[in-house]
Amino acid sequence: MKKAIPVSLILVALSLVGFVFLQVNWVVNIVQTQEQKISFRVFKGAQDAADSLGKYSAAAMRLRDQSLTFPFNGNALPSIKVNQRFSESEVNQIIQKALAQNEADKYKIEYAITYGQGSSGIPEQITPNFAALAQQLVTDSVLRENTPAQSFPIDARQEDGYVTANEFLTVFIPDLNSQAWQSLTWILFGSALLTLITISAFYLTVRTMLQQRKLSKIKSDFINNMTHEFKTPLATISLAVDALQNEKVQGNKEKSGYFSGIIKEENRRMNKHVETILQAALMEKQELNLRKDDLHVHDLIRHLVDNFTLQLYDKSGEVVMHLNASNDLIRGDEVHINNLLNNLIDNAVKYSKSDVPPRIVITTTNSSKNLIIQVKDNGIGMSKESVKRVFEKFYRAHTGNLHNVKGFGLGMSYVKDIIEGHNGKIKVDSTLGKGTTFTVELPLS
Structure with missing residues (x-):
């Protein structure tokens, strides 16, 4: 049994670490896959949009602008720019339609249409944040890695009556990693x-x-x-x-x-x-039934102190009573109140020092609604750990070389339960080697 539990704990810990590692690795992989999927869909949509922007006919142009003339010298048509053929809103509609067809319209992009490719290209139409982002990408390598960009030619050739100019659609996907995380929120x-x-x-x-x-x-x-x-x-x-x-x-x-x-x-x-x-x-x-009556606690304390006279006499000890409470009347179960006080005094006697006569001081005072009972001794005291656990069932404080203290470790647990059953409170202050003080608060009748 002793060996099985540590081995089990090690196996459980290893299993947990392995599971968390696999889960983190899975999340990283799925985010990377989502980034690739977003890039593919956006750039496929951009390619389709570039193809759509490159197609127009002379008849369509005459309908748009009657002032345009098209001298047909053979099959040649003049090179007409995108911003001459489409308004800004029409360009945006074409791009959004192409993105939607590729399931990429929910992702944020920045784009520009330029006459000529690269930095030498002349901007024709551009989104509001494109220029600032392009400037940042020049100097920020980290941002550049997280912002995929691609240019798609609006092809300059004549084919079946359609003419395109030497223009490019450049698309940025800003903050791709964040967009990938956001798209996978529920997963x-x-x-x-x-x-x-x-x-x-x-x-x-x-x-x-x-x-x-x-x-x-x-x-x-x-x-x-x-x-x-x-x-x-x-x-x-x-x-x-x-x-x-x-x-x-x-x-x-x-x-x-x-x-x-x-x-x-x-x-x-x-x-x-x-x-x-x-x-x-x-x-x-939780089946303990308390039979509550009016009790004068001072009478119970005096009677209990008389019962401990012989034990204290054998140890040359004494009990000092300061029964200062002007009102000692409570509603309580006489048997259990008597038992809890007996346990507190009995502990003070049992856990006394072997070379120092026990001195127990019992004090009562009143607050506005409570009777306060304090039992203080000069015994062996308790460590901080024992103070924290003194009210645990079956817990017995380590007493060092003191071997004459026996019991089941139920006394203080019982005391706490009885006090709480009377809607009271108990606290303990103790210093190892100097003594212990128990303070009980019980509601007045």
Whole structure:
């Protein structure tokens, strides 16, 4: 199991990297293909437009301009320029029609019709941005690579009564890469969405695997802790029962009472453990029913402090109470409120330093709507990581060389659930080696 998870994570990571690489490579290839397709369609349309602009007849010209005369010296007709034969709007219509026939009318182009080819050609008709773009292409090599350009001759020859001049249609496709991306918007969006879904699926898979590994470790720790917590009282009860069966003990009421008390106390401990586990199960199912009544929290605190007197006496410790709240009345479940306060004080006692007498300070104050209870100790404290995770179920803070602290890691999770069940809040401040302070806020009745 330990080896399988790292190997699985490596394979999953490699699969994800491979998928992303292939997806990126596919996107690059499809954009390049689209650029080639756009260039082919635009230039094919431009070629068709150049052919259309080169065709006219003498009869058509006479209809357009009655002042024109055409001396037929043999078959020769005068060379008449495009701007003499077509208006600017007619030229644009011819070009757009040719582009539409080649499915290229949705792409942005800049064009010019010149008498003569290249820089020496005389512009006859030109789009507004053509000149500025042509000037930029002279000096900007990057822009030139992303702006395909091609010139198409409006052929100067006589054929079947049609005459064309020595003119050229030059077409630029500005910012071809961006146009290719824009034309593939939905395909690229789908690809990005698929990639995101795949990455999310991989992430959830990895997180689930790590959580399963963590839960497996938690389960093992819980079983070990539970075994220890039940084994110790059972062993004690077994010894006490054996002692009670001794004839000398049976004849001594004092010793019989002592061992009977041990059995009763250990039985109470086991019942408490069982109750803790059952409460955690109820919390997990959200089936815990709170029976709320009016409670005076100061009375509960005083009673609990009395219960810890012997434990603190053994450690030469003390509890200092500053019950300053003028109003300590809340609506709460007495059993669970008592348990959560007991857990906070019990932790302060358990996690005390071995060489320093525990000093626990319990303070109560009021805010406008809440009763604020603060339990502060001078114990071993917690690291920042432990502070972040102290309310996690089954989490137990690392206690270094302190081996006498046992439990299931359910206490603080239970405390948080009970406080939230009463619409309250809890926060913790702790410094490793200096102590911990828990602050609880509960709504006043």
